[in-house]
Amino acid sequence: MATVKESNNFILGLWDHEEVFLHAIEHIRHDGLEIFETLTPFPVHGLEDALGYRATRLHTAGFMFGATGTTLALSFMSWVMVTNYPIDFGGKPYWPLPSFIPITFELTVLFAAVGMVLTYCVRNKLIPGYVPRIYDKRTTDDRFALVFDIEGKSNEEVEKIKSLCSGHGAVEVKNRVFSDNECL
Amino acid sequence: MHAYESDFREPLINGDKNYTIITDELVRPTEKTYRGWWLLLIIFGTLAGFFVFCLCWTVFYGIGVWGLNKTVDWAWDITNFVWWIGIGHAGTLISAILLLFRQRFRTGINRAAEAMTIFAVICAGMFPVFHMGRVWDAFFIFPYPNTRGPLWLNFNSPLLWDVFAISTYFTVSLLFWYSGLMPDFATIRDRAKGKYRKMIYNTLSFGWTGTAKQWQRFESLSLILAGLSTPLVLSVHTIVSFDFATSVIPGWHTTIFPPYFVAGAIFSGFAMVETLMLIVRKVFHLEDYITINHIESMNKIIVLTGSIVGIAYITELFIAWYSGFLYEQFAFYNRALGKYWWAYTMMMSCNVLSPQLYWFKPFRRNLYITFILSIFVNIGMWFERFVIIVTSLADDYLPSSWAYFQPTWVDVGIFVGSIGLFMTLFLLFARFFPVIAIAEVKAIFRISSATAKAERAKAAGTANGGFVGHTTFGILDKDAK
Numbered sequence: 001m002a003t004v005k006e007s008n009n010f011i012l013g014l015w016d017h018e019e020v021f022l023h024a025i026e027h028i029r030h031d032g033l034e035i036f037e038t039l040t041p042f043p044v045h046g047l048e049d050a051l052g053y054r055a056t057r058l059h060t061a062g063f064m065f066g067a068t069g070t071t072l073a074l075s076f077m078s079w080v081m082v083t084n085y086p087i088d089f090g091g092k093p094y095w096p097l098p099s100f101i102p103i104t105f106e107l108t109v110l111f112a113a114v115g116m117v118l119t120y121c122v123r124n125k126l127i128p129g130y131v132p133r134i135y136d137k138r139t140t141d142d143r144f145a146l147v148f149d150i151e152g153k154s155n156e157e158v159e160k161i162k163s164l165c166s167g168h169g170a171v172e173v174k175n176r177v178f179s180d181n182e183c184l
Numbered sequence: 185m186h187a188y189e190s191d192f193r194e195p196l197i198n199g200d201k202n203y204t205i206i207t208d209e210l211v212r213p214t215e216k217t218y219r220g221w222w223l224l225l226i227i228f229g230t231l232a233g234f235f236v237f238c239l240c241w242t243v244f245y246g247i248g249v250w251g252l253n254k255t256v257d258w259a260w261d262i263t264n265f266v267w268w269i270g271i272g273h274a275g276t277l278i279s280a281i282l283l284l285f286r287q288r289f290r291t292g293i294n295r296a297a298e299a300m301t302i303f304a305v306i307c308a309g310m311f312p313v314f315h316m317g318r319v320w321d322a323f324f325i326f327p328y329p330n331t332r333g334p335l336w337l338n339f340n341s342p343l344l345w346d347v348f349a350i351s352t353y354f355t356v357s358l359l360f361w362y363s364g365l366m367p368d369f370a371t372i373r374d375r376a377k378g379k380y381r382k383m384i385y386n387t388l389s390f391g392w393t394g395t396a397k398q399w400q401r402f403e404s405l406s407l408i409l410a411g412l413s414t415p416l417v418l419s420v421h422t423i424v425s426f427d428f429a430t431s432v433i434p435g436w437h438t439t440i441f442p443p444y445f446v447a448g449a450i451f452s453g454f455a456m457v458e459t460l461m462l463i464v465r466k467v468f469h470l471e472d473y474i475t476i477n478h479i480e481s482m483n484k485i486i487v488l489t490g491s492i493v494g495i496a497y498i499t500e501l502f503i504a505w506y507s508g509f510l511y512e513q514f515a516f517y518n519r520a521l522g523k524y525w526w527a528y529t530m531m532m533s534c535n536v537l538s539p540q541l542y543w544f545k546p547f548r549r550n551l552y553i554t555f556i557l558s559i560f561v562n563i564g565m566w567f568e569r570f571v572i573i574v575t576s577l578a579d580d581y582l583p584s585s586w587a588y589f590q591p592t593w594v595d596v597g598i599f600v601g602s603i604g605l606f607m608t609l610f611l612l613f614a615r616f617f618p619v620i621a622i623a624e625v626k627a628i629f630r631i632s633s634a635t636a637k638a639e640r641a642k643a644a645g646t647a648n649g650g651f652v653g654h655t656t657f658g659i660l661d662k663d664a665k
Contacts, residue, residue, distance in 0.1 A: 109416045
């Protein structure tokens with residue numbers, strides 16, 4: 001399915017309390033291990049800081065979509081009312097800017113919202129019908145998981161990952177191997 | 185790590201819970217059918233069928249089958265439209281504004297409130313569309329390039345602004361609601377037993393897995409959508425009020441309309457959310473998640489917005505008198521004491537007087553009273569729109585054309601049927617979609633649940649817990665010793 005060859009061998013550490021989980025992440029990152037993926041059942045406060053993620057730029061995208069909406073709405077209405085179809089509505093000016101404000105505002109919001117949600121879906125790989133890799137079914141229920149890629153890693157490194165996880169409060173550490181035709 | 189809230193605050197999740205139990209209890213309504221659900225679906229499904237029948241009747245015979253006459257040419261249709269839009273407005277506003285203000289009681293009600301918005305706007309949209317008569321020409325309301333020469337819409341018209349406002353509002357509400365649903369669909373998918381159930385919920389979840397990056401973007405998206413929706417809601421109901429306020433009909437031509445309509449919308453929306461949530465918590469046994477505390481919080485907002493609406497009614501009367509303008513004075517005098525006095529009385533008693541009971545705590549925390557009053561508020565808000573629309577038109581400038589509006593069975597059928605459609609959609613939602621935002625409830629579990637509060641109290645060493653009831657406060661007891 002994917003063009004890039006993906007790893008199939010993973011180690012999964014599972015936690016059942018988010019605060020223990022956050023501390024574990026700090027320690028594990030401090031020890032220089034690379035976390036492949038982090039899965040939680042709900043947004044955990046402070047998680048992206050613990051993982052060292054940079055802030056999302058989704059809001060910048062939203063602003064740009066919104067600005068597009070503003071520009072389009074204003075220029076379209078101006079073109080219609082001034083150039084293409086100028087009508088005298090009871091002596092009102094041909095370019096009644098205050099009348100344009102409501103629709104301009106609505107279209108700004110519409111463009112910002114639709115554009116942001118589309119960007120969000122694309123960046124998060126959220127597509128109807130897309131079958132994701134599910135490392136463990138409980139990560140949408142009651143478990144917080146760290147996924148480590150162990151393709152081509154030595155036994156020593158694998159053992160280090162396992163001992164670090166269980167040493168920092170993981171309730172379960174296990175291997176997760178994906179077969180090539182695994183589905184939901 | 186967490187911003188722990190005071191343990192004096194009442195918990196928002198009752199009972200002895202953990203994440204597993206929360207998932208179980210909140211997904212369960214989607215996994216089995218409750219008997220009460222079938223009963224409600226049959227009743228409201230039948231009404232929805234009648235709605236379709238009445239609309240077909242209207243299209244076939246024309247809107248002459250409604251009770252409209254030459255004087256009162258806007259009546260139940262626009263009343264129903266504004267009523268539904270008002271209900272619809274509150275859902276997203278509740279969800280968005282409570283998110284911006286970081287109100288944790290939001291998590292119990294936001295999903296259902298947003299769903300209510302979507303279905304109410306669907307119902308609302310039907311009325312102006314079918315009032316056009318020739319519904320197949322409904323697309324004329326959008327500015328599109330056409331072959332009739334340069335011919336465009338009038339961008340000065342509030343009716344056109346309304347088209348943009350309501351379609352934008354519907355779209356944004358839908359996106360806001362659905363983006364929140366994706367993670368919960370994934371939760372249902374990962375518990376699903378059957379192959380097709382898994383496939384369907386995976387499709388609905390758009391393949392959500394809950395990675396840290398997804399959640400980071402999710403939080404950013406919900407915050408900004410909430411930030412966009414809040415002014416959007418205000419703008420949309422303001423624009424709906426412009427439909428009346430920019431006209432030159434006495435009784436409509438009032439500058440107080442925008443804030444007054446917005447407050448009315450929040451008022452009726454909270455009432456409708458209460459009606460629905462009281463049914464949902466009973467039918468699906470969700471008493472631990474939609475607590476009396478949630479109900480009381482909503483009742484506080486109802487008494488606030490109900491009083492704002494009351495002040496608006498009185499301000500209108502005062503300004504009409506103070507203006508010294510004969511026609512304006514007549515419109516309001518006639519509204520309160522004229523031939524529609526009964527509608528005005530209904531409006532005043534349901535909207536202004538009855539919510540005043542909520543100044544008293546026992547009333548705010550009584551489920552039966554809340555349920556009855558929530559229906560009262562909805563009735564009152566319908567009459568508010570009826571009073572504004574019909575009484576202002578019925579006695580216009582020319583006494584020879586004064587008329588009385590009487591609805592026909594089609595008017596009644598469409599209105600009652602639209603309630604059927606709304607409830608049918610809501611029941612289907614409650615049966616197949618997670619009616620409480622599962623992920624968001626879990627996110628407040630460590631802060632606001634009874635379990636977490638008890639754990640903290642235990643850790644702090646107080647004998648009977650930080651919060652154990654309405655009257656006993658463990659910490660105070662300890663201090664007294």
